[in-house]
Amino acid sequence: MGLGKLFAGFCGFLCRFMILRSEAKVFFDDLASQADEGILYFDSRGMLQNANGIAFALLPFLKADALRSLGFEDFFKSLDPYNRHLRNERDESEKTISFSGLLDTGVRLCRIRSGSARHGGMYVFLSDVTEAESSQHEKVRMSRLLQAVPGGMAVCNGSEIQFANEEFLKLLDISGSQIRKKNIPDILSETISADGNALREMKNLGKPVMIEWARERDGAQIWYEARMVPVPGEPGMPGLFACFLRDVTEDRVQKAQFYQAQKLEALGQLAGGVAHDFNNLLSIVDGYARMALKHVDKDNQAWNYLERIKQANRRGANLTKQLLTFGRHRIVADTVMDLKETLKDQEVLLCPLLDASIRMSIHADSGIFIDCSQDSMAQVLMNLVINSRDAMPDGGTITIDLQRINNTDLPSHVPEDLRHGDFCRLTVMDTGHGMDSETISRIFDPFYTTKEQGKGTGLGLSMVYGIVRQASGFIDVQSALGEGTSMKVYLPVSKRRPVARQAIPASPANPAGAMFNGYSVLVVEDEPDLLLVVKNMLQDMGMDVITAGNGNDALLKQDEYEGRIDFLLTDVVMPELNGVRLSEMMGELRPETKVIFMSGYPASGTMARIQVPEDAVLMAKPVVYEKLAGVLFDRLNNKAKSGDDIYRWKIAEAI
Amino acid sequence: MIVNSMNDLKILLVEDQSDARAMLRNMLSELGITQTFEAKDGNEALRFMDSAFEFVNLVICDWNMPKMSGVEFLRQLRTVDPSVPFLMVTGRSDMSSVIEAKSSGVSGYIRKPFSPAQLEAKLRILVQRGKKAG
Numbered sequence: 184m185g186l187g188k189l190f191a192g193f194c195g196f197l198c199r200f201m202i203l204r205s206e207a208k209v210f211f212d213d214l215a216s217q218a219d220e221g222i223l224y225f226d227s228r229g230m231l232q233n234a235n236g237i238a239f240a241l242l243p244f245l246k247a248d249a250l251r252s253l254g255f256e257d258f259f260k261s262l263d264p265y266n267r268h269l270r271n272e273r274d275e276s277e278k279t280i281s282f283s284g285l286l287d288t289g290v291r292l293c294r295i296r297s298g299s300a301r302h303g304g305m306y307v308f309l310s311d312v313t314e315a316e317s318s319q320h321e322k323v324r325m326s327r328l329l330q331a332v333p334g335g336m337a338v339c340n341g342s343e344i345q346f347a348n349e350e351f352l353k354l355l356d357i358s359g360s361q362i363r364k365k366n367i368p369d370i371l372s373e374t375i376s377a378d379g380n381a382l383r384e385m386k387n388l389g390k391p392v393m394i395e396w397a398r399e400r401d402g403a404q405i406w407y408e409a410r411m412v413p414v415p416g417e418p419g420m421p422g423l424f425a426c427f428l429r430d431v432t433e434d435r436v437q438k439a440q441f442y443q444a445q446k447l448e449a450l451g452q453l454a455g456g457v458a459h460d461f462n463n464l465l466s467i468v469d470g471y472a473r474m475a476l477k478h479v480d481k482d483n484q485a486w487n488y489l490e491r492i493k494q495a496n497r498r499g500a501n502l503t504k505q506l507l508t509f510g511r512h513r514i515v516a517d518t519v520m521d522l523k524e525t526l527k528d529q530e531v532l533l534c535p536l537l538d539a540s541i542r543m544s545i546h547a548d549s550g551i552f553i554d555c556s557q558d559s560m561a562q563v564l565m566n567l568v569i570n571s572r573d574a575m576p577d578g579g580t581i582t583i584d585l586q587r588i589n590n591t592d593l594p595s596h597v598p599e600d601l602r603h604g605d606f607c608r609l610t611v612m613d614t615g616h617g618m619d620s621e622t623i624s625r626i627f628d629p630f631y632t633t634k635e636q637g638k639g640t641g642l643g644l645s646m647v648y649g650i651v652r653q654a655s656g657f658i659d660v661q662s663a664l665g666e667g668t669s670m671k672v673y674l675p676v677s678k679r680r681p682v683a684r685q686a687i688p689a690s691p692a693n694p695a696g697a698m699f700n701g702y703s704v705l706v707v708e709d710e711p712d713l714l715l716v717v718k719n720m721l722q723d724m725g726m727d728v729i730t731a732g733n734g735n736d737a738l739l740k741q742d743e744y745e746g747r748i749d750f751l752l753t754d755v756v757m758p759e760l761n762g763v764r765l766s767e768m769m770g771e772l773r774p775e776t777k778v779i780f781m782s783g784y785p786a787s788g789t790m791a792r793i794q795v796p797e798d799a800v801l802m803a804k805p806v807v808y809e810k811l812a813g814v815l816f817d818r819l820n821n822k823a824k825s826g827d828d829i830y831r832w833k834i835a836e837a838i
Numbered sequence: 839m840i841v842n843s844m845n846d847l848k849i850l851l852v853e854d855q856s857d858a859r860a861m862l863r864n865m866l867s868e869l870g871i872t873q874t875f876e877a878k879d880g881n882e883a884l885r886f887m888d889s890a891f892e893f894v895n896l897v898i899c900d901w902n903m904p905k906m907s908g909v910e911f912l913r914q915l916r917t918v919d920p921s922v923p924f925l926m927v928t929g930r931s932d933m934s935s936v937i938e939a940k941s942s943g944v945s946g947y948i949r950k951p952f953s954p955a956q957l958e959a960k961l962r963i964l965v966q967r968g969k970k971a972g
Contacts, residue, residue: 462929462950465951467855467857467858470865471861496951734962735962735963739966742946760962768955768962772956
């Protein structure tokens with residue numbers, strides 16, 4: 184073979200090789216230009232030989248003159264400034280080096296992987312993952328968001344739950360694996376006894392569905408609310424359903440209590456209004472009955488009838504008084520009282536009301552004072568205890584408990600702004616037949632009663648409610664059929680202290696030692712010197728003394744005196760308004776005041792200037808310290824009664 | 839104007855219900871008070887007081903009247919006669935209306951239903967207060 188032939192063969196080979204090379208380049212260019220990735224080719228020496236347009240676009244540092252001058256190592260160095268998450272994973276076994284990671288080239292994120300070419304070169308593939316990354320981020324964000332949705336949330340594609348947040352699983356008390364291959368209506372009805380059919384209905388209606396239901400758990404009722412919302416799918420794709428699930432027990436309770444309070448408020452206003460008009464009518468009936476009585480003799484049958492009318496009228500007036508208490512239209516005296524002391528006092532009065540089959544036990548913290556009048560509180564207790572008694576026809580136990588509590592122990596329906604200060608809780612609990620929720624929701628309504636006709640007015644608890652609200656307190660009722668009832672009265676504790684009232688009788692050793700600390704007396708005497716003497720005596724006994732020089736003045740003084748007046752000590756014979764008339768008026772204005780007459784004249788008979796009523800207590804003048812103290816003491820203890828000779832002047836003694 | 843005794847009282851009754859007016863008139867006459875004038879609403883009473891206030895030394899007025907309420911009547915009355923004792927008759931006994939009444943300047947109030955003795959006591963208190971102040 185000649186050298187020329189060899190040369191020609193070599194040239195042919197070279198040409199073929201070059202053609203092949205250029206074919207390869209064309210092939211690369213073709214392929215690379217159609218690829219949607221950036222492609223770079225480094226030859227076996229590690230020199231950049233080729234790169235497509237996308238690679239240039241993705242890598243700003245890559246200039247046209249880099250071809251055949253940029254080495255592989257330099258290439259990666261150039262990437263460095265953009266390299267945030269580049270990971271170098273060399274797989275030695277496959278003799279490839281692959282880099283994968285994200286490049287942050289200002290706006291773009293790229294993923295790079297490299298693979299070895301067959302003849303020792305290397306391809307680097309770059310792809311723009313901006314969109315893919317951000318959609319991945321979006322997914323993570325959405326999933327966090329759905330976890331953070333208040334309440335449970337699940338998404339279902341019609342046959343299977345695709346997503347459920349933790350709250351959803353918690354509400355159903357199941358784990359994530361248990362919801363697989365289940366749909367929402369089924370799982371809700373299986374776990375928390377929802378009405379699955381109602382939820383399935385949404386599928387047919389294509390509209391959101393909301394259901395609320397309750398179920399028992401550990402003896403308590405739990406309320407759920409589920410909303411199913413259709414989520415339209417992409418065109419041609421089936422839609423999804425989202426389910427929002429909440430435990431609404433607390434809401435239900437608060438709402439119910441709110442409505443209850445609103446209803447009672449409205450009823451109170453209504454009752455107050457009715458009572459007002461009713462009072463007008465009563466005054467008219469009463470007035471005409473009084474007038475008619477004047478024209479009828481006592482032996483006339485009509486006199487009796489008129490008396491009956493007057494009596495009925497009084498009962499009517501009492502009823503309206505109770506209604507007004509409920510409607511908080513009554514003025515409750517501004518007094519402070521020791522709740523434990525009142526409980527003790529009331530125990531004596533309450534016990535006789537209870538059957539032998541009913542046991543009553545009282546536990547009370549001491550030193551709890553509240554701003555409320557003793558009478559009102561007595562009414563509250565009396566009503567609660569009587570209701571407890573009536574709930575236990577076969578006997579049982581009434582437990583009365585009084586204790587200081589923290590604001591946090593107040594019922595949840597009490598608004599935040601009314602929780603300031605200290606509170607106490609008075610609980611009256613029975614072991615009776617209990618009430619259903621329907622009854623509980625109505626017990627404070629005026630005229631609502633479960634008692635037999637004629638046995639209750641239906642005003643007892645309304646009054647309790649009125650008094651408690653007026654004292655800025657709250658009531659909570661807990662009851663279940665067959666399990667008894669517990670009425671909890673929450674009252675704000677007062678910082679004031681009542682004036683200690685203490686009556687100490689005189690003793691044989693100390694005949695002048697009687698004391699009436701904290702008691703008050705209105706003395707009425709038209710003889711100024713005597714008035715002064717009596718005033719001094721009473722002050723010595725520790726009393727708060729109000730003096731008046733005549734009947735009219737006494738009326739004015741009592742009108743201006745804001746506290747309670749325990750005694751009225753009045754002269755009988757006075758000009759303009761005598762003591763007897765004065766005592767009649769006092770009886771109407773201040774029925775709690777105990778009246779003692781003092782007179783230099785006999786109480787009755789021909790020598791009496793003014794007839795003193797039969798049942799009055801009359802003390803003879805001159806007024807002597809020991810005698811005065813004795814009369815006051817006995818009057819206080821109701822020992823001095825009608826016709827009591829000790830205090831009545833016999834005609835003989837008077838003269 | 840000082841009233842020395844109950845018998846000197848000259849009272850204007852303002853009350854929209856004729857029954858209630860008659861009742862009051864009768865009660866007052868039982869108490870020996872016979873000089874009474876009557877008006878069925880605030881406007882009538884104001885017209886009366888405008889021309890004849892020297893004939894009246896006490897006003898008894900129902901608080902709850904349809905055309906002009908007691909409180910409105912009292913407000914207007916005070917521009918005519920700033921001092922005549924004013925006894926408010928009310929079925930409304932809640933604290934707020936009593937406070938409202940007091941701040942409008944009533945001299946006293948009496949709650950329905952009331953007995954002649956209660957009315958007498960209230961009148962005596964007003965008379966006595968007038969005497970002290972006078």
